[in-house]
Amino acid sequence: MPVTYPLSINPTLKRYPPRKRELLQAWDSADELLLEHLSSMDLVDRKILIMNDSFGALGCALQPFAHTSVSDSFVSLRATELNSKGKVNTIDRLDQLAGPYDLVVARVPRNLSYFEDQLCQFSHHLKPGADLVIGYMVKYQTKTAFDLLNRIIGPTTTSLAKKKARLIFAKYKKSPTPSPYPTKVVMDGFPEPFLNHSNVFSREKLDIGARFLLDHLPSGDYRSILDLGCANGVIGIAAKRHFPSAELIFTDESRMAIQSAEVNFRTYFGGEALAKFHFTHCADGVADESVDLVLCNPPFHQGNTLTDVIAQQMFEAAKRVLVPGGKLRIVGNLHLHYPATLARIFGESEVIAKNQKFAIVDAIK
Numbered sequence: 001m002p003v004t005y006p007l008s009i010n011p012t013l014k015r016y017p018p019r020k021r022e023l024l025q026a027w028d029s030a031d032e033l034l035l036e037h038l039s040s041m042d043l044v045d046r047k048i049l050i051m052n053d054s055f056g057a058l059g060c061a062l063q064p065f066a067h068t069s070v071s072d073s074f075v076s077l078r079a080t081e082l083n084s085k086g087k088v089n090t091i092d093r094l095d096q097l098a099g100p101y102d103l104v105v106a107r108v109p110r111n112l113s114y115f116e117d118q119l120c121q122f123s124h125h126l127k128p129g130a131d132l133v134i135g136y137m138v139k140y141q142t143k144t145a146f147d148l149l150n151r152i153i154g155p156t157t158t159s160l161a162k163k164k165a166r167l168i169f170a171k172y173k174k175s176p177t178p179s180p181y182p183t184k185v186v187m188d189g190f191p192e193p194f195l196n197h198s199n200v201f202s203r204e205k206l207d208i209g210a211r212f213l214l215d216h217l218p219s220g221d222y223r224s225i226l227d228l229g230c231a232n233g234v235i236g237i238a239a240k241r242h243f244p245s246a247e248l249i250f251t252d253e254s255r256m257a258i259q260s261a262e263v264n265f266r267t268y269f270g271g272e273a274l275a276k277f278h279f280t281h282c283a284d285g286v287a288d289e290s291v292d293l294v295l296c297n298p299p300f301h302q303g304n305t306l307t308d309v310i311a312q313q314m315f316e317a318a319k320r321v322l323v324p325g326g327k328l329r330i331v332g333n334l335h336l337h338y339p340a341t342l343a344r345i346f347g348e349s350e351v352i353a354k355n356q357k358f359a360i361v362d363a364i365k
């Protein structure tokens, strides 16, 4: 007789970072559908890998069973840690996988190159015949996710849709596949190629907002510069070339971003050059009043949710870490009202350049 176990979402689950009046839920109906399906499976004695859990809904519910939760996102891992009171075993790098796993419970991530990388990397850690159960919201469905699963894992089937969510089922029938990531990309104006891990923002070319910010680096005597939300480190590396005696600090909530930024910085400036790399939320871990200049091309979504909350939190973090008189320079889409947000946080802001799409905005502490 299979031993089954009812699994459900803990309704007290919270998103991260915490907000005073949170309007968004920390799970969705794809998480609910996954748990409903897993409740009918015998999970005893299975080694389970959870992938891309947003805020810990899956990890917390599967706590009674041996499992590891892997994510590239500091925010997701911190949420999982807080929601499970530290009881879920989390890892933030695919090279820390320790299979063989016989059940993978996953969400399809927004970035399908990252999904491809994940499937390739854990194909080396799966038992033959291992089950994959993967949840997704129908509105984000892409044929590419199915193509990747069919190519790297084995034939797929799907569940019926429920509350706009569906499941994909796959069995591991293929052989281990080498991952095509990380890749190297040459960017205009930079002599050395950049190494980009699969989940790095604008992995294939320089972002046009970033390009506009690079065309408007400030002049001044900056000794400590923070590249806030650094991705592959391109802004901070350009700043270091511009201000060679400055110490650089890089922060990002993507582990792959921080890994890429560190490799790229060392390619340009060698092992001795002063720099710090923080896998963190905004600028958590950077000392108060320790930075002369913050450069930022803020994100405008968290997972699949479009939001300016993270940008606002980045601006508040920038204010905290800047020395009095220090400068935050950002680039943003014209429709995003960053000048008003910055004026509210800093007292004043100034648009110093504009094109048809972007504005460069300064705020002084």
Ligand SMILES: C[S@@+](CC[C@H](N)C(=O)[O-])C[C@H]1O[C@@H](n2cnc3c(N)ncnc32)[C@H](O)[C@@H]1O
Pocket (backbone or CB within 6 Å): 075, 201, 202, 207, 209, 210, 228, 229, 230, 231, 232, 233, 234, 235, 251, 252, 253, 254, 257, 280, 281, 282, 283, 296, 297, 298, 299, 300, 310
């Ligand atoms: C618009 S991209 C800019 C990347 C890079 N600076 C550039 O200009 O090409 C925003 C970056 O912020 C990072 N990010 C998103 N949420 C974050 C958070 N809560 N804390 C720190 N970084 C975050 C993303 O991973 C992404 O690398």
